[in-house]
Amino acid sequence: xxxxxxxxxxSVLRNLSDKLYEKRKNAALEVEGIVKQLAxxxxxxxxxxxxxxxxxxxxxxxxxxxxxxxxxxxxxxTVGLTSEASQHLEQIVPPVLNSFxxxxxxxxxxxxxxxxxxxxxxxxxFIIFFNQIFDALCKLSADSAANVQSxxxxxxxxxxxxxxxxxxxxxxEFIPLLRERMNVLNPFVRQFxxxxxxxxxxxxxxxxxxxxxxxxxxxxxMLSDSSHEIRQQADSALSEFLQEIKNSPSxxxxxxxxxxxxxxxxxxEFTRLTAITWINEFVKLSGDQLVPYYADILGAILPCISDKxxxxxxxxxxTNEELRSIKGEPEEAFNVGAILSIARRxxxxxxxxxxxxxxxxxxxxxDRHRSEVLxxxxxxxxxxxxxxxxxxxxxxxxxxxIHACIAQDPPHFRQLVVxxxxxxxxxxxxxxxxxxxxxxxxxxxxxxxxxYRELSTIxxxxxxxxxxxxxxxxxxxxxxxSSELSELRKxxxxxxxxxxxxxLFVSLYASWSHSPMAIISLCLLAQMYxxxxxxxxxxxxxxxxxxxLVQLDKLVRLLETPIFAYLRxxxxxxxxxxxxxxxxxxxxxxxxxxxxxxxxxxxxxKTVPSYSFNGDQLKLxxxxxxxxxxxxxxxxxTLDGDITHANGNLQNEIDFxxxxxxxxxxxxxxxxxxxxxxxxxxxxxxxxxxxxxxxEEPQHPPTSKTNGPPSRLSKKGPGQ
Numbered sequence: 001x002x003x004x005x006x007x008x009x010x011s012v013l014r015n016l017s018d019k020l021y022e023k024r025k026n027a028a029l030e031v032e033g034i035v036k037q038l039a040x041x042x043x044x045x046x047x048x049x050x051x052x053x054x055x056x057x058x059x060x061x062x063x064x065x066x067x068x069x070x071x072x073x074x075x076x077x078t079v080g081l082t083s084e085a086s087q088h089l090e091q092i093v094p095p096v097l098n099s100f101x102x103x104x105x106x107x108x109x110x111x112x113x114x115x116x117x118x119x120x121x122x123x124x125x126f127i128i129f130f131n132q133i134f135d136a137l138c139k140l141s142a143d144s145a146a147n148v149q150s151x152x153x154x155x156x157x158x159x160x161x162x163x164x165x166x167x168x169x170x171x172x173e174f175i176p177l178l179r180e181r182m183n184v185l186n187p188f189v190r191q192f193x194x195x196x197x198x199x200x201x202x203x204x205x206x207x208x209x210x211x212x213x214x215x216x217x218x219x220x221x222m223l224s225d226s227s228h229e230i231r232q233q234a235d236s237a238l239s240e241f242l243q244e245i246k247n248s249p250s251x252x253x254x255x256x257x258x259x260x261x262x263x264x265x266x267x268x269e270f271t272r273l274t275a276i277t278w279i280n281e282f283v284k285l286s287g288d289q290l291v292p293y294y295a296d297i298l299g300a301i302l303p304c305i306s307d308k309x310x311x312x313x314x315x316x317x318x319t320n321e322e323l324r325s326i327k328g329e330p331e332e333a334f335n336v337g338a339i340l341s342i343a344r345r346x347x348x349x350x351x352x353x354x355x356x357x358x359x360x361x362x363x364x365x366x367d368r369h370r371s372e373v374l375x376x377x378x379x380x381x382x383x384x385x386x387x388x389x390x391x392x393x394x395x396x397x398x399x400x401x402i403h404a405c406i407a408q409d410p411p412h413f414r415q416l417v418v419x420x421x422x423x424x425x426x427x428x429x430x431x432x433x434x435x436x437x438x439x440x441x442x443x444x445x446x447x448x449x450x451x452y453r454e455l456s457t458i459x460x461x462x463x464x465x466x467x468x469x470x471x472x473x474x475x476x477x478x479x480x481x482s483s484e485l486s487e488l489r490k491x492x493x494x495x496x497x498x499x500x501x502x503x504l505f506v507s508l509y510a511s512w513s514h515s516p517m518a519i520i521s522l523c524l525l526a527q528m529y530x531x532x533x534x535x536x537x538x539x540x541x542x543x544x545x546x547x548x549l550v551q552l553d554k555l556v557r558l559l560e561t562p563i564f565a566y567l568r569x570x571x572x573x574x575x576x577x578x579x580x581x582x583x584x585x586x587x588x589x590x591x592x593x594x595x596x597x598x599x600x601x602x603x604x605x606k607t608v609p610s611y612s613f614n615g616d617q618l619k620l621x622x623x624x625x626x627x628x629x630x631x632x633x634x635x636x637x638t639l640d641g642d643i644t645h646a647n648g649n650l651q652n653e654i655d656f657x658x659x660x661x662x663x664x665x666x667x668x669x670x671x672x673x674x675x676x677x678x679x680x681x682x683x684x685x686x687x688x689x690x691x692x693x694x695x696e697e698p699q700h701p702p703t704s705k706t707n708g709p710p711s712r713l714s715k716k717g718p719g720q
Contacts, residue, residue, distance in 0.1 A: 127162070
């Protein structure tokens with residue numbers, strides 16, 4: 001200190017702390033001259049003493065003017081040292097950096113000015129302080145004082161120039177510093193950081209691409225900044241890096257893919273578009289490198305397929321197709337289970353397009369890695385079944401395609417049908433809305449006979465009789481009306497002449513017995529007219545209820561469709577198909593006379609000729625009743641369509657007596673259930689009436705039946 005005081009005149013020190021800038025500037029010039037002389041003489045001890053004096057007495061002084069003078073003095077001393085300044089930087093730079101956090105904005109401004117002048121003198125030698133300088137500049141870029149920001153900006157430009165020309169800059173030491181600040185929200189700091197990233201990336205000797213994963217997320221975060229300029233700068237930097245990736249032979253796709261996947265779900269539209277564009281390029285460029293990340297990437301792509309922005313949807317679809325075209329193998333870290341999990345999760349998406357693509361992925365995996373997928377079947381099966389209730393027909397059809405593919409194995413086929421019936425049972429609306437579509441599609445994808453046989457077997461053992469009846473009625477209607485089941489109908493029509501048809505008829509009979517109208521329809525379809533008549537004759541009063549009449553109405557209308565054209569043509573030979581006539585008249589007798597179905601069937605039966613068009617056997621009926629001769633001879637007829645004998649006919653091989661008994665037993669179970677339900681309903685009503693206070697209202701006698709047909713039908717009999 002004494003050495004410094006002996007070298008620097010007191011007037012110079014006094015002026016150095018003066019409030020007037022001009023006096024401080026002149027004093028600094030004096031200090032520069034003194035230091036220059038000391039450097040020339042090689043007296044570095046006194047130079048150190050002068051720097052120490054400027055630091056302790058001025059830059060660390062509580063007086064703002066002293067601190068300003070100290071800063072300008074340190075800059076002047078550095079200028080005086082010129083080429084020898086580097087050996088004193090350890091003394092000069094720290095106090096200047098400390099002044100960057102000064103409370104007085106003017107002091108901070110002079111600190112920027114001082115460091116600017118110091119940097120101009122020492123250039124690359126001050127790189128050793130780069131991290132501290134960068135940290136200080138980062139803070140000053142967001143300074144509240146505009147003049148400090150301007151000064152920091154000029155200093156920043158100089159430091160960038162020095163770094164780009166220096167061979168001592170360490171990118172490895174700089175990256176942690178950059179990474180720590182990338183998530184700062186201040187717009188000035190963000191501009192500062194993007195500026196440095198861009199500058200360093202432009203230096204050929206600095207490999208910023210290798211460190212891109214460290215600050216990529218921060219750049220993407222800036223894409224949603226409120227400032228258009230910052231978004232533009234971040235986008236420009238990202239575009240440049242993407243171009244470099246395309247031209248680089250070695251890139252760490254994995255770490256960046258994790259970041260892109262997260263950013264693809266950003267609420268900001270521009271961020272999503274940029275992220276999905278990067279993913280698209282990565283899938284095209286990386287080949288097998290991204291195989292371990294396929295599941296994560298798929299999880300990002302599928303939601304974007306339904307994005308509200310068309311550009312994002314287009315890129316997402318292209319990426320999805322590109323990803324699906326790459327055939328990964330489990331031994332290459334291709335995780336089938338993880339991809340299935342993503343696809344299953346996306347089946348719950350509110351967007352139809354996403355659900356459809358998720359199903360396409362499951363289908364693709366089944367095609368390529370069937371055994372692996374079946375290992376995870378328990379994880380996805382319930383979700384696939386729930387998807388059958390989807391509001392979209394296309395989704396339901398795709399789900400059925402997958403189920404059919406799985407059901408190629410007998411155990412899985414059985415499991416599918418069991419689960420399907422169970423779903424119909426717990427959700428009757430599913431049966432109503434989707435039942436026909438589901439059953440028809442399964443019959444197309446799988447063997448219709450196999451499907452119906454399995455359904456029949458399951459329903460035959462069904463404990464819930466009401467559900468069994470509803471399900472059988474639905475299956476019967478599908479059987480009678482669907483074009484997809486035309487071959488099955490053709491097979492049933494040959495039941496009297498074909499062993500396969502007979503076996504199918506027998507296999508369906510037990511379950512079809514849950515519904516009288518279903519069993520009658522089956523018999524008419526199989527041309528088992530005599531048995532159809534026997535079933536009709538076996539019906540009792542309890543069977544003829546509203547539900548039965550509704551089903552009968554449907555059947556009568558179906559008899560007028562092309563499907564039953566063969567049956568109507570057989571009416572041209574009433575003598576040969578007498579049991580058909582008796583069955584149809586039996587149905588007519590069950591219908592209320594005022595119903596539309598009664599009129600339709602009666603009109604049809606009126607058109608039946610009074611004689612048979614069977615070549616040489618034209619027989620006129622009696623004049624009183626056109627059919628009396630025919631109906632009178634029923635006991636002499638052994639088979640439908642064969643008045644003489646069973647020639648090559650399989651009807652005798654079916655135990656119709658036992659079948660009728662089986663039908664009657666099942667119907668008796670339904671009657672008992674209905675009676676029990678009615679009794680329970682009456683008891684509940686009685687209990688409820690006991691709880692309600694008696695009101696002065698006329699008492700009405702309870703009706704004997706709650707679910708039975710109208711009194712007109714029960715008293716007079718149907719058809720009267």
